[in-house]
Amino acid sequence: DTGVSQDPRHKITKRGQNVTFRCDPISEHNRLYWYRQTLGQGPEFLTYFQNEAQLEKSRLLSDRFSAERPKGSFSTLEIQRTEQGDSAMYLCASSSGPWRDPNTGELFFGEGSRLTVL
C-alpha cells in the first residue's frame, strides 16, 4: 500500500496526558498537511510542511500542539496536556508541489487518527 498511513487509528486518553500521532506520506510527496476534524465539520487546517520546513501554522493552534517532520519524510503531531476539546479526528494529507508555491495540488489523505479525551 503506497497511500498515506496514519498511526494509531484510534487513541483514548485521559485529560492531561500527552499524545502523539504519526503520519507517513506518499514517499515521493514533498508536502505534508495536518488537519483536525470534528463531527459534522470540514477539515480544519493545522499546519503544513514543505520537506522538513514547517511553512505555515494555524493561529488556532495552541502552544500545546507541535508538529515535526525531521527528515522530510514522516511527520508527528504531538498534543500536550490534552483537553476534552481536543477530541477529534486528526487527518494527514500529502501532495507534491514547488517550493513555497501556496497551491496544495491534489491532496492525498490518510484514514485519520481519532482521539478521544476522557
Add this chain to the structure above:
Amino acid sequence: SQQGEEDPQALSIQEGENATMNCSYKTSINNLQWYRQNSGRGLVHLILIRSNEREKHSGRLRVTLDTSKKSSSLLITASRAADTASYFCATPWGRFGAGTRLTVKP
C-alpha cells in the same frame, strides 16, 4: 477568509436523481478542488477546476466555476446510494468548508 463554504449543509435525494452542491469563496483563486468523504474515512479527491475553466466533467460529475461570482457547483448525475457522503470544496491553500452531507436513498 481563505476557505470555501458549501451550500446546502445537507441534501437528501432519491437514487437516480441529480444532486447539486454549491461552494462560495471570498479570495481570488487559480483553482478549486472538490473532495468526498465517506463516514469516518479520509477525504478523496474528486476533481480540480482551474480559474481559466468554466466547466469540467469526470464521469457522472460536472463542476462549474464562476470566478466573477466567486462560486463553484458540483453536480452528480444519476445518483446512486454509494454516492452518500460529505462533499467539500477546497481552495488552493487547502482550506475546506463545512461540507454538504448528501444522502441518496435507494
